[in-house]
Amino acid sequence: xxxxxxxxxxxxxxxxxxxxxxxxxxxxxxxxxxxxxxxxxxxxxxxxxxxxxxxxxxxxxxxxxxxxxxxxxxxxxxxxxxxxxxxxxxxxxxxxxxxxxxxxxxxxxxxxxxxxxxxxxxxxxxxxxxxxxxxxxxxxxxxxxxxxxxxxxxxxxxxxxxxxxxxxxxxxxxxxxxxxxxxxxxxxxxxxxxxxxxxxxxxxxxxxxxxxxxxxxxxxxxxxxxxxxxxxxxxxxxxxxxxxxxxxxxxxxxxxxxxxxxxxxxxxxxxxxxxxxxxxxxxxxxxxxxxxxxxxxxxxxxxxxxxxxxxxxxxxxxxxxxxxxxxxxxxxxxxxxxxxxxxxxxxxxxxxxxxxxxxxxxxxxxxxxxxxxxxxxxxxxxxxxxxxxxxxxxxxxxxxxxxxxxxxxxxxxxxxxxxxxxxxxxxxxxxxxxxxxxxxxxxxxxxxxxxxxxxxxxxxxxxxxxxxxxxxxxxxxxxxxxxxxxxxxxxxxxxxxxxxxxxxxxxxxxxxxxxxxxxxxxxxxxxxxxxxxxxxxxxxxxxxxxxxxxxxxxxxxxxxxxxxxxxxxxxxxxxxxxxxxxxxxxxxxxxxxxxxxxxxxxxxxxxxxxxxxxxxxxxxxxxxxxxxxxxxxxxxxxxxxxxxxxxxxxxxxxxxxxxxxxxxxxxxxxxxxxxxxxxxxxxxxxxxxxxxxxx
Numbered sequence: 001x002x003x004x005x006x007x008x009x010x011x012x013x014x015x016x017x018x019x020x021x022x023x024x025x026x027x028x029x030x031x032x033x034x035x036x037x038x039x040x041x042x043x044x045x046x047x048x049x050x051x052x053x054x055x056x057x058x059x060x061x062x063x064x065x066x067x068x069x070x071x072x073x074x075x076x077x078x079x080x081x082x083x084x085x086x087x088x089x090x091x092x093x094x095x096x097x098x099x100x101x102x103x104x105x106x107x108x109x110x111x112x113x114x115x116x117x118x119x120x121x122x123x124x125x126x127x128x129x130x131x132x133x134x135x136x137x138x139x140x141x142x143x144x145x146x147x148x149x150x151x152x153x154x155x156x157x158x159x160x161x162x163x164x165x166x167x168x169x170x171x172x173x174x175x176x177x178x179x180x181x182x183x184x185x186x187x188x189x190x191x192x193x194x195x196x197x198x199x200x201x202x203x204x205x206x207x208x209x210x211x212x213x214x215x216x217x218x219x220x221x222x223x224x225x226x227x228x229x230x231x232x233x234x235x236x237x238x239x240x241x242x243x244x245x246x247x248x249x250x251x252x253x254x255x256x257x258x259x260x261x262x263x264x265x266x267x268x269x270x271x272x273x274x275x276x277x278x279x280x281x282x283x284x285x286x287x288x289x290x291x292x293x294x295x296x297x298x299x300x301x302x303x304x305x306x307x308x309x310x311x312x313x314x315x316x317x318x319x320x321x322x323x324x325x326x327x328x329x330x331x332x333x334x335x336x337x338x339x340x341x342x343x344x345x346x347x348x349x350x351x352x353x354x355x356x357x358x359x360x361x362x363x364x365x366x367x368x369x370x371x372x373x374x375x376x377x378x379x380x381x382x383x384x385x386x387x388x389x390x391x392x393x394x395x396x397x398x399x400x401x402x403x404x405x406x407x408x409x410x411x412x413x414x415x416x417x418x419x420x421x422x423x424x425x426x427x428x429x430x431x432x433x434x435x436x437x438x439x440x441x442x443x444x445x446x447x448x449x450x451x452x453x454x455x456x457x458x459x460x461x462x463x464x465x466x467x468x469x470x471x472x473x474x475x476x477x478x479x480x481x482x483x484x485x486x487x488x489x490x491x492x493x494x495x496x497x498x499x500x501x502x503x504x505x506x507x508x509x510x511x512x513x514x515x516x517x518x519x520x521x522x523x524x525x526x527x528x529x530x531x532x533x534x535x536x537x538x539x540x541x542x543x544x545x546x547x548x549x550x551x552x553x554x555x556x557x558x559x560x561x562x563x564x565x566x567x568x569x570x571x572x573x574x575x576x577x578x579x580x581x582x583x584x585x586x587x588x589x590x591x592x593x594x595x596x597x598x599x600x601x602x603x604x605x606x607x608x609x610x611x612x613x614x615x616x617x618x619x620x621x622x623x624x625x626x627x628x629x630x631x632x633x634x635x636x637x638x639x640x641x642x643x644x645x646x647x648x649x650x651x652x653x654x655x656x657x658x659x660x661x662x663x664x665x666x667x668x669x670x671x672x673x674x675x676x677x678x679x680x681x682x683x684x685x686x687x688x689x690x691x692x693x694x695x
C-alpha cells in the first residue's frame with residue numbers, strides 16, 4: 001500500500017500489531033517533535049477530553065520508542081505516515097504535540113488508561129479484546145497478516161507448513177489469528193511482548209523458528225532485501241486504527257472527522273504542482289541517493305550535506321521533508337514523473353539535463369572535478385594519460401567531460417562500471433586503490449574526505465574547474481525555483497552553509513587531540529569516580545568504559561563534534577532527552593547517559609552471543625548505530641563468516657557496507673564501515689593496556 005517514503009523530521013518508527021494490555025507503564029522520557037518548539041509539558045496524569053486538551057494547548061501522543069526500530073527510510077512506512085497525520089491534526093487544531101515514548105507495545109494502552117497520554121498513534125489492530133477497554137478511531141489503514149518463512153524454505157503456501165514452529169509476540173493479534181487458523185502440527189511459540197517484528201524475522205532467518213507473522217503494511221518495508229518470503233495471508237485484511245480513552249468522546253469525534261478528510265486529501269501518490277500545491281500538502285519531497293555526501297544514517301541520525309540543506313529550507317517554510325531514495329533509478333525521470341519536487345544530489349548543471357525538462361537553481365556549491373589515481377605517477381596533464389584507463393559513473397558529468405576530451409584528441413581508455421551496482425564514487429575509488437583501474441574523477445570536496453581513508457591515492461589535477469552544483473526542479477515549477485533561489489542567495493557562503501559544508505567535508509569528524517592523563521596510582525582518568533559505579537550498575541568493566549571515553553573525547557568534558565554529539569561520551573542531545581538529561585557537558589551526566597545507552601545498544605543483540613562479543617557489537621553500534629551492526633551480522637552470515645564474532649568476521653562485513661553493491665541491499669543502507677571497525681579496535685587495545693595497569 002505504501003510505495004514511497006515519508007520522512008518526517010525527527011522520524012519516529014512504530015512497530016506492527018503487538019501485545020494486548022498487561023504491563024504497568026514504565027517511567028519513560030517525554031520528548032518533543034523537532035518542528036515544535038517551546039512546547040509546555042503536561043505532567044499530570046489525568047484523562048482529558050477535547051475541551052481540556054484545547055485549554056492546555058498540548059496533545060499528548062504515545063508511541064513505541066523511536067530508536068527501538070530505527071532504519072534508513074527508502075520508502076513510505078506506516079509509522080511515518082501516521083506521524084504526518086497526527087502532526088497535521090495538531091496543527092489544524094492549534095495544538096502542540098508532547099510525545100510520550102514507551103518501550104513495550106503493551107504499555108500504550110496502560111499509558112492511555114492511566115492518563116499519561118491522550119491518544120495512541122501506532123500500527124495497532126482493532127480487536128474485540130482491545131475494544132472493550134479503549135475506543136478506536138476509524139481505520140487509518142488496513143493490513144493482512146503475512147506468514148513469513150526463510151527464503152530457502154520449500155514451502156510455497158500457508159498450508160504447506162507442517163510440524164513447524166511459528167513465533168509471535170505474546171497475546172498479540174497474530175496469536176489470536178493463529179489459534180483460529182493453525183493447521184495440525186503447528187507449534188505456536190509466544191515470545192515476550194517487547195519482541196519486535198525485526199527480531200522475530202531475524203530468528204526465522206537464523207533457523208530458530210520455522211515462521212513468524214507480520215502485518216502486510218509493515219512487511220512491505222521490513223522484509224525488503226532479506227532472505228525471507230511470505231507464504232500469503234492468514235486472514236482477511238484487518239483494520240488498523242489509533243485509540244483514545246473511552247471517556248474522550250469529543251476527541252474521538254474530532255480525530256475521526258480529521259482522518260476522513262486527511263485520507264481524501266492525500267489519495268494522490270504523485271505530485272507535479274508548483275509551490276501552492278506544496279504548501280497545501282505541507283510536504284516537500286526531495287529525491288536523492290543514499291550516499292556519504294547526500295543522505296545516510298549515522299548513530300540513528302539521518303544526515304547528509306544535501307539532506308541538511310534541504311531540511312533547513314523545509315523548516316524555514318514550515319514544511320515536512322519527504323525523502324525518496326533513488327536506488328538505481330534515474331532521478332530526473334523520477335522528478336518528471338512527480339515522485340518528488342526537487343532532485344538534490346550534488347548534480348552539475350548540465351545543458352543536457354536541462355534539455356530533459358528541468359531547470360536548476362543557482363549554484364549552492366562550486367567544485368573542481370579532479371583526477372584521482374595511485375601515488376607515484378608522474379602525471380600533470382591530460383596528454384600524459386595515453387594508454388591509461390579512467391572509470392567514472394554512468395550518467396555523470398565526469399563522463400560527458402571525458403568524452404569531450406577524447407573528442408579533442410585525448411588518448412585514454414574510458415571505462416564504465418561493468419557491474420551496474422557500482423554507482424558511487426567511493427566504489428570506483430576502491431577499484432583504483434586496488435589497481436584494477438588507473439584513474440577516476442571525483443569532485444574535489446568529496447576527494448578530500450575520501451583520500452583520508454585511501455592513503456595510497458592522490459588527487460592529480462582538475463579536468464574541469466568551478467563547476468556549479470544546483471538542485472533540479474521541473475521547468476514549470478517557477479515559484480518553487482524562485483523560493484529555492486532566494487534561500488540559496490540568503491545563505492550561500494554564510495554561516496549556516498559554511499558550517500554545514502565543514503561538517504561533512506572539512507572536519508576531523510570528532511577526533512579530539514589531547515593527552516591520556518595518568519593521575520594517582522590506580523586512576524585512569526579524572527572521572528573514574530563517576531565511571532566505576534555507573535559501569536557496575538550496567539554490568540560493564542569500568543576500564544572498558546574509560547577506554548571508550550578516551551576514544552570519544554580524549555577526556556575533554558567540553559568536547560563537541562561536528563554532528564552535535566557532546567561531552568565525555570559524545571552523546572547526541574536527542575539520545576540524552578530519552579534519559580531526562582539536559583546538560584551533556586556535565587561529566588557525571590554524560591557518563592551516566594553514555595553508559596546506559598551503551599547498555600541499551602548491547603540489548604539489541606542476542607543474549608546467546610558471548611558476552612565479550614556483545615560488548616564489541618555494542619561499541620560498534622554506539623559508534624555507527626546498532627542497525628548497521630545487524631546489517632553487518634546478516635551480511636557476515638551470507639558470506640559464510642560467523643555472525644556472532646566481531647573480529648575477523650562481522651567487522652569484515654562492516655567494511656563491505658561502504659560499497660554500494662552491499663549497502664543498497666542493507667536495511668540501514670550506507671555506512672562508513674572503517675570508522676566503527678577502527679573505533680572498536682582502538683578501544684580494545686587501550687582497554688588491554690588499562691587492564692595491565694589497574695586491577
